[in-house]
Amino acid sequence: MLSTLRFESKDVTRVEETWKQFVPSAVLQNVDPQRFRFEWRSAELADMSVVEYALAADIRSVVEPEDQLLVCRVESEHVELGSGHVDIDGSRPWLTEGRQVWGRWEDDAKVRALIFDRVAAQTLARRMSGNDAYRVRITGLAPTGRSAAEQWERSFAYLSASFAQAGPEDELILAGLRRHALWVTLTSFETGFREALEGAVQLRPATTTLRRAIDFIDENAHHPITIDDIASAVHMSTRGLQYAFRRSLDTTPADQLRRARLDGAHRELLHGRAETVGQVARRWGFAHPSRFAAAYRLAYGVAPSATLRRGRDD
Structure with a gap:
């Protein structure tokens, strides 16, 4: 279930209490209440959250997340960040799974964060990765490089905008966003995830396995499944499944799932019982109506609105 929150406040206590709902260890210290101004926006699923807030204050903040993965970016003209006596580059995001991180800044700051329940993140x-022995191990707070930091920033902007547009009923869309958020986090930092991926390819999948995978997709496309669920259902690694589809069918499991969902939307429009094209698109996991319309026209030769009109006339 998706829960969103947005507010502005000058009440330090309320702000700290709200932040603690997401990161229980969070503490705001040395706050000047005369200069304090706060704007908050968040989206929360059962096991992950997307948080953005803007602060106007001279402040010191401390986080030491327990049972969480926290990746954060503090954007301010005058910011100091560190963990113990180790400095953190304030121009990039940082990741912690329990190590205390402190921040100190003056004037205005914008904070962006992804927060994952550690057990759920480990399972996903x-x-x-297709590796049941993989454990998330963070060997450094900093991203692997400049390009990784920039990729995380771009992905956060995409996630923030997508969560803002999503509703509780958009289960298929939310499942994809959750997966993307964790994937970009684990690949942007030293977590051992890339190594787990590289060792997970299954080179000689059986044709029957592909048939089972396609059957699973067709039967479950209306549920919030991802390619990881498909791989798990046929007892393969995600990388192995991708290799199998590419080698035997010259496609990917993600494309196969997308086609199955497009077909589901087509059938629903054809029956003429849909409210609007946009609602059908979102129900089948297509967050962008224009992209859905383009894909639909390519697949069926007509606009989805034409199919809906035809269904209503029949």
């Missing part, structure tokens, strides 16, 4: 990471 194993499914994505």
